[in-house]
Amino acid sequence: GHVLPHSASGTVPSVLLPDAVSARSVSTDVLRKNASDSLGAVPWGAPYFSLLSAESERLDRSLLTSAANADLDARLSPLLLRLGLGLAGDASLLHVLEYLVRxxxxxxxxxxxxxTLLCLSHLHSRPVFARLLGFVDLAAAGEGVWSFLRPFCRPDGKVPAAVPRGAYVAAASxxxxxxxxxxxxxxxxEAAAGPDVEAS
Structure with missing residues (x-):
């Protein structure tokens, strides 16, 4: 992992750790600060800051109505697209992704x-995608579409091998x-057109 400078406390430890046990030991507050720093460093980040508010740390989606959850998903969707595009050149945006996961x-x-899987699919050969497969719910994602990724999932929290391009080619055929x-x-x-920003 890496560290991000933080004026209040010197440095904030990276939460991009290789296993779920280590990741759990990082507080949500630290996660949010890292995500805010990363989002603040990109020119397109401002519309999404409301999703990283201090109040969001206490969010429990199981207590939200279906309509409220649908509205939240609509606000998160363009950010996931932006992250997918941005992560190809800026690994610090993983902090934002990890906050969205947590x-x-x-x-x-x-x-x-x-x-989430779709927006990161072009990074399938990188550790971030392999790490994501350690905890993504393929059934929720659509088992019929993403089941080809199941052999690469590691429920023990260890980072699996990268997903080869051939796995996508075989699944598509x-x-x-x-x-x-x-x-x-x-x-x-959508990536070519640019995300429709409606996050505030």
């Missing part, structure tokens, strides 16, 4: 689990491959 459960909710291709094609179109 607080907003983007890896486990039907409306965002698939989106099988029966349910048209759904995967449609998702990837749609994501590519």
């Amino acid at each position: 607080v907003y459960e983007v890896h486990a909710r039907p409306a965002s689990a698939s989106r 099988r029966g349910g491959g048209t759904r995967l291709l449609h998702l990837l094609w749609t994501w590519a179109g």
Whole structure:
């Protein structure tokens, strides 16, 4: 991992740790500060700061109504797209992703689990994607589309091997491959057009 400078406390330890046990020992407050620093360093970050407020640390999505959760997913969706694009060149944005996983459960909710995998699919050969597979809920993401990733999941929290490009090619050529291709094609179109920012 790396450390980010923090005026109040010198440095804040990276939470990009190789296993779930180590990650759990990092407080949500530290996670939020790291995420805020990372988001503040990119020119497109400002519209998303409301998602990193101090109040968000206490969010319990199980207590929200279906409508409130749907609204939240709609606000998170463009940020996931931005992160997917930004992570290719700025690893510090992983702090933002980890906060979204910890607080907003983007890896486990039907409306965002698939989106999370989709937005990071172009990073399939990098450790961040392998780490994500350690805790993403493939059933919530859409088992029929993402089941080809199951052999790469490591429920013990250890970072698995990278997902080879061939796994995507093979999945796209099988029966349910048209759904995967449609998702990837749609994501590519959104990425080319730029995310619609409605986060505030």
